[in-house]
Amino acid sequence: MRQRTARISSLALAVAAIAGTAAFGPSAQAAPAPIAAAHETQSPRGHEATRAALRAVVEQGELPGVAAMARDSRGSWYGSAGHADTATGRERSPGDHFRGASITKTFVATVLLQLEAEQKLSLDDSVEHWLPGLVRGNGYDGSRITLRSLLNHTSGIADHTSDPAFVHDAAGPGFPEHRYDTHTPEELVAVALKYPPVPDPQKAPLYSNTNYVIAGMVIEKATGRSYAQEATRRIIRPLKLRGTSFPGTEPQMPDPHPVAYSRFHQETPDAEIHDATTQNMTWLGASGDIISTAGDLNRFQRSLMEGELLPPAQMKEMLDEVPLGNGTGYGLGVEFAELSCGVKVVGKSGRTNGSLSAMVGTMDGKHQLTFNINGDWLWDGDTYVNVIEAEFCDKTPAPAPAPAPAATDAPDAVNVPAAIN
Numbered sequence: 001m002r003q004r005t006a007r008i009s010s011l012a013l014a015v016a017a018i019a020g021t022a023a024f025g026p027s028a029q030a031a032p033a034p035i036a037a038a039h040e041t042q043s044p045r046g047h048e049a050t051r052a053a054l055r056a057v058v059e060q061g062e063l064p065g066v067a068a069m070a071r072d073s074r075g076s077w078y079g080s081a082g083h084a085d086t087a088t089g090r091e092r093s094p095g096d097h098f099r100g101a102s103i104t105k106t107f108v109a110t111v112l113l114q115l116e117a118e119q120k121l122s123l124d125d126s127v128e129h130w131l132p133g134l135v136r137g138n139g140y141d142g143s144r145i146t147l148r149s150l151l152n153h154t155s156g157i158a159d160h161t162s163d164p165a166f167v168h169d170a171a172g173p174g175f176p177e178h179r180y181d182t183h184t185p186e187e188l189v190a191v192a193l194k195y196p197p198v199p200d201p202q203k204a205p206l207y208s209n210t211n212y213v214i215a216g217m218v219i220e221k222a223t224g225r226s227y228a229q230e231a232t233r234r235i236i237r238p239l240k241l242r243g244t245s246f247p248g249t250e251p252q253m254p255d256p257h258p259v260a261y262s263r264f265h266q267e268t269p270d271a272e273i274h275d276a277t278t279q280n281m282t283w284l285g286a287s288g289d290i291i292s293t294a295g296d297l298n299r300f301q302r303s304l305m306e307g308e309l310l311p312p313a314q315m316k317e318m319l320d321e322v323p324l325g326n327g328t329g330y331g332l333g334v335e336f337a338e339l340s341c342g343v344k345v346v347g348k349s350g351r352t353n354g355s356l357s358a359m360v361g362t363m364d365g366k367h368q369l370t371f372n373i374n375g376d377w378l379w380d381g382d383t384y385v386n387v388i389e390a391e392f393c394d395k396t397p398a399p400a401p402a403p404a405p406a407a408t409d410a411p412d413a414v415n416v417p418a419a420i421n
Contacts, residue, residue, distance in 0.1 A: 026241065027250030037077075047077050049397075050369075055389035056397045057083035057373060061383035062263050062269070067092035068371035069294035070391055071302065078294070084258035086376060097243055097257045097291050098372040099281070100357050101350030104246075104290040105212050109151050109233045109333025110304065111219055113314040114234055121222050123148040124318065127155075133190060139196040147218060149201070150211040151332040152322045156201035158313050159208040160191040163283070172264050172281040175276065182249050183282045187205045188213045205322055205330055209287035214287025228285045239303055243293035251278040255292065256421035260354025267377060276354035276376075288352060294370040297359040301347065319363075320348070341393035351376060358389055 011355055022127055047070060057066040058081045065082030080092035098279070115121050122332070127135050128142035135142035135157065149155040161167055169178035192210040216227035222231055226247035236244050253260075262276035266357045281289035296314040310318065321329040327338030331346070338344050346362035354376050386397040 003371045009274055045377055046074060047079065047391070049390035049394050050077075050078050050387065052396050053387045054079050054081040054371075056297070056386060057241060057383055059276075060397075061373075062380060063375040063383075065092050065258060065375075065376070066371060066373045066387075067094070067096055067258075067294060068387065069094065069298055070367070070369045071298045072367040076295075076298075084256075086259070086261070090314055092258060092374070093256055094295065095243065095256055095293060096314075096372070097254045098298065098357060098374065099253075099260070099350075099355045100290040100292045100359070100372075101284065101288040101352040101353050101355060103292070103348045103350045103357060103359050104284075104286065104288045106304070106333040106348045106359070107229055107235055107290065107300075108212055108215050108219070108286050109318065110309055111227060111230045111234055112147065112150050112151065113310050113318060115219070115222055116317075117314050118309050121147065121218070123151070127214060127218070129142065130221050132212065133194065134214070134217070136185075138193055140193060147215065148317075148332070149216075150215050152330045153205040153207050153310075154201045154322060154330075155208070155211055156197035156199070156206060156210050157210050157214070158192045158195035158197065159187060160188045160205070160210045163194065165282075166191050167265075175262075175264055175279075175353060176274070179276070179279045180251055181283070181348060182280055183285070185213050185217050185285055188283075188285065203293070205324065207330075209284060212287035213285050219286075231404065235300065235309065239296075239299055239308075241296040243291075243379065244296045244300075245291050247281055247291055248289075249280055249282055251280045253277055260261075262354040263375075263377045263378065264353070267379070269379070274374075281284070281325050281352070284352065288350060294372065295368040298361075298368040301359050301361045301370070303370045304345070305361055305363070307414070311411060337388075338396045339389055339393050341389075341395065345388065346391055354358050356384065358384070360392075 052068065054066050054068055057063055063082065064086050065080065065084055067080040070077045080096045084090045084092045084096065112123065118125055122144050126143045127145045127147065131142065132374060145157070147153045168174045169181065174246060187209060198204065198206045219227040219230050228248065231246065259275055260277040262274050263271040264274065307315055318332045318334060321331055321336055323329045329336045334346050334348055336344060336346050344363055345360045346363055347358060349358045354374065356372065356376055358371040359370045369388065371387055389395045390397065
């Protein structure tokens with residue numbers, strides 16, 4: 001694994017390598033259209049490196065399309081490459097809605113921190129205090145697991161999206177048959193608790209989607225309203241994030257949106273490509289069901305980092321880093337990475353069927369980048385990392401290496417944590 005990929009692995013997506021294939025309608029298997037040049041609007045000066053990195057996502061990463069929006073002292077900039085729909089050649093647009101997956105976690109953590117500021121709970125409260133009996137048995141003791149440890153992934157609770165049978169249906173070969181299944185939070189927690197807790201999670205944090213499923217349940221217990229209702233009331237409406245929503249059981253995407261192309265997390269070039277645009281996201285729930293736009297997420301990230309959403313004490317808690325090594329770490333609902341140029345960024349990445357996203361910004365809140373790829377495979381983590389490095393380090397990605405001789409073995413999968421992020 002290249003060192004740069006290692007340094008930013010916590011923001012470069014936790015990837016599940018799932019074997020198997022599945023049949024789907026032929027219209028979803030259309031070959032990618034010819035690659036379009038990068039398109040941009042607003043603030044045309046600068047961002048040349050980012051523009052080149054977007055082209056590389058499509059050309060070197062063999063992905064259908066990518067759209068990015070940056071905001072800095074010069075204003076806002078939008079760029080794209082490839083296509084929203086490879087069959088028609090439709091391009092990505094600045095107003096595209098996409099599934100942000102684990103970017104949901106930043107919203108959930110923000111709500112919990114607001115509730116703490118209002119003295120309606122404490123992050124040092126136990127899970128057992130709020131949800132008696134939920135996390136118990138098979139080595140678990142909810143009275144020893146704090147709300148804080150849920151948010152920074154030091155709870156030790158297993159990840160329900162690492163269960164092979166569950167992922168087979170939710171994000172693997174069983175997806176076409178199960179894409180409209182509805183899951184309750186209790187069901188997701190039960191799947192996770194089939195596996196024992198990880199030992200010593202304070203020293204070796206385990207990224208677990210189940211942590212945030214439970215955090216969403218705590219919000220509902222503390223307020224009488226769902227995490228989606230609270231995030232909408234406290235964040236989406238005040239910030240006028242008109243393209244942001246939590247779909248619940250609704251499988252459709254609001255317009256405009258790209259086609260979400262999926263290989264069902266099979267990291268091999270010969271895996272079939274499927275249309276995963278419509279799906280019931282209750283399989284991730286409070287850990288990853290958000291729909292948003294690049295402009296909305298940049299506004300949210302800037303408002304958060306500039307202190308509009310949290311008092312100083314809670315902001316300090318959010319940014320209290322649990323180091324993972326190699327310049328990366330977990331905060332509360334956010335992740336940190338030190339880039340090759342020494343710039344430290346904070347944000348969140350997300351991956352779900354047919355979508356790879358990132359919301360990243362500088363610690364001072366003055367520079368943001370959000371981008372979305374409407375495909376869910378990565379041959380090389382650098383394809384993804386290069387966009388972040390390009391924007392914040394003004395670093396143009398290296399040209400693609402000359403093609404290697406044909407080989408019978410599939411390329412190595414990206415070496416990052418094995419979990420759907």
